Amino acid sequence: MEESSSTPQNTVIAAGETPIDEDVGKFNMTDATMETTTALRTGKHKDLYTIVDTTYIDSLYGAVLLKLDRRKYGDLTAGNMDLGSGEAHTSLDLSALRRVLECNMEDYLRKVSLFQHIPPAKLAVLGEMCNYEFINAGSRVCAEGEAGNEIFIVLDGRLDVYTGSTGSDLPLASLGSGDYFGELAALVRMKRIATVISTEDTLLACIKRHDFRSFLTIMPDVRTAMDKMVKEHLIYKFTKIAHPFFPWPRSPSSGFPLLKTSSILSASSLSPAELKERRAAFYNLCEVEDVDADRILLYEHDNPGDIYFVSEGQVRLVRQEDDGRSTDVVLGAGSILGARAAVLHVPQLYTIVTDQVCIMLKLSPTAILQHFADHPEIKAGLEILFKRRGTPLATLLQNPEAYEAFAIHLREEFTAEHLAFYDDALAFQTLMKACPKAELGVKSDDNCGKTASVASAKLDHIQMTYFALDAPFQLNISDLQRQRFLRAFEDKSIYANSGLELERLARLAILLEEIKCEVLALLERDNYSRFKVNI
Known part of the structure; x- marks a missing residue:
């Protein structure tokens, strides 16, 4: 019923009653029609004016025309x-x-x-x-x-x-x-x-x-709304895959376990509102890519660049081996490309080419840095995934899933007190960083007063739990470090009298950092070496 034609600008179009295909009831850009329009342009066959109407049309788009005379319109x-x-x-x-x-x-x-x-x-x-x-x-x-x-x-x-x-x-x-x-x-x-x-x-x-x-x-506003729809759909598809790259709950059957024995807990405590906020923040970082076949996305040996999430289509990974052979791997929907190089800051392992038209999400290097800054636990999880047994303990402890698995391992070895101290020391240091005046020789003011009070309470808990003579958990640290901490902790009078309580807390924060590093080294040397078989 409809015939499409690409209409040149300023072209004479026959309209109304046409001598061409009168019984068909439609407009055909046939050779005969072109002869009619040519005749009109040249002025020949002027009798055509009695049976043909003419209209000049400037079209920005390909024209799709439906022509019906009055009788046929009534029938239709x-x-x-x-x-x-x-x-x-x-x-x-x-x-x-x-x-x-x-x-x-x-x-x-x-x-x-x-x-x-x-x-x-x-x-x-x-x-x-x-x-x-x-x-x-x-x-x-x-x-x-x-x-x-x-x-x-x-x-x-x-x-x-x-x-x-x-x-x-x-x-x-x-x-x-x-x-x-x-x-x-x-x-x-x-x-x-x-x-x-x-x-x-x-x-x-x-x-x-x-x-x-x-x-x-x-209409850029409509385009933005449409882009959001596409991103939401593509991201929803990746929630089923639940790669550690994404800031939402993962299932044990997701196919990407970080550890052999861990239960997957990452983001599992998020409320629906928090989960929605995380997804929105993530798709604001992404761009939708509609990529033709035979396009090179990443080059072997190049520096880290974009990360691609393949939603539809197929890509080919090609690598030239040292012995001259070529490694050729085909990946489909659900694949994530370029993440290893971006996380570990190493050159690309493969040249990646699209085998088919591919629909993908893309994160630029700037967006990747923002994502990792917002979610350091995700970067830690990816390092575990790529480094495996080469992952430093400090990195492993940033990922909730890996942290929980390591905590279970320590409880089984009856050495959970060291990780508990590590957490408490980290919490105290975080409180101190939240106070802009937490510097030596600076009096606390009203802005820091509440923070200092909370930090002081946390410090009292650390002293009673790990350093006091009757502490329930005794740390396996040098006696010299223990005595240094106790002397600094008990030396309250001079700072209280001079109004420099915040200085005392700042000095203890420095000392706790040294002890925390000593405890971390002990965990890595002893417990973590046995735990690595699970990675």
Whole structure:
């Protein structure tokens, strides 16, 4: 019913009654039509003016034209014209189309939540891009997993949405007038994420990807909203993979255990609001990449660069070995590329080339640094994943999952007091860092008073738990260090009398750092060497 043609600018287009294919009821840019327009330009066959109307059209987009004379338009809207055969496009009642054609298309588009804030003039441009599809009840519009390149807007009728991920025959959602679907495929070359079936005769408006992306260039706010939708979908897919790179809960069956015996606890205590905030922060760092086949993403031996998360498509990893042989590995959806180089600050191991069109999330080097600054436990987890038994203990303790596994190991060896002291000393140092005046020779003020009070209470707890003669947990440290701490701790009078209590806490923070390092070295030399078999 529709014929597409790329129309040159300032081209004469025959309209109205045409001598070409009169009974077909459509406009064809055939050779005969071109002869007619040529005749009009040259002034020959002037009798054509009596039967042909002419219009000059400047088009920014490829034209899709539907031509009907008044009689055929009446037949079409009255439902007397057969639109062809097939599963979706059959003869049906076209009263809905008549209502659409007699109104402004922008009135329908304004009902769509995605387009509600678009100015009327730009909404009219979007309306000009719409094609119409008539769908019989029970017909499939699109299928999950198939390629697509348009967004659909429901003008009239109803449809149900199904997806294989639900494991149910019940629809995931029901769509009616003003709803839309297929928006992801209209932005990037993604496969359909759901199957959509009409439950009654339905009229759809559809906008092709090329036209829709052209429109988004003049509507950056809509483009931002669309990018957010794509990112949310891609990130949701990666929550099922639960690689340690991501700041959300992981499942023991995620396929990326950091340790052989650990229970995965990372981010498991997050509330739904905190989890939503983490995801939002992460997709704000990401960019969506729609990459052609045969494009090189990373080069072997290059310095660390971007990190790619492959959602759809396939990539090939190629490495030239020292003996002249070439290593060739193929990876698909769920792969993360370039992370090892970025985490360990080492050159790339492989040249990575796209085998197919790939849909990916990308983190730039700047975004990677921001992500690791926000979540040091994630960087620690990745170092464990890549370094394995070469991971320093201080790094391992930054990751909640690995920390818990090591704590269990220490309890089994009856040496948990050293890790408990490490935690308490770290907490005390964090409190001191929060006070901007925690310096030697500086009196505490009101801003630091509350912090100093909390830090002093924490210090009392450390002294009673690990250093007092009757302390329940005695540290395996040198007697010299123990006596130094006790003397500094008990020497309160001079600082209290001079108003320099904060100076006393600062001196003890320096001393505790030395003892903490001694305890960490002891753990690494003794307990950690036995624990490494689990990494």
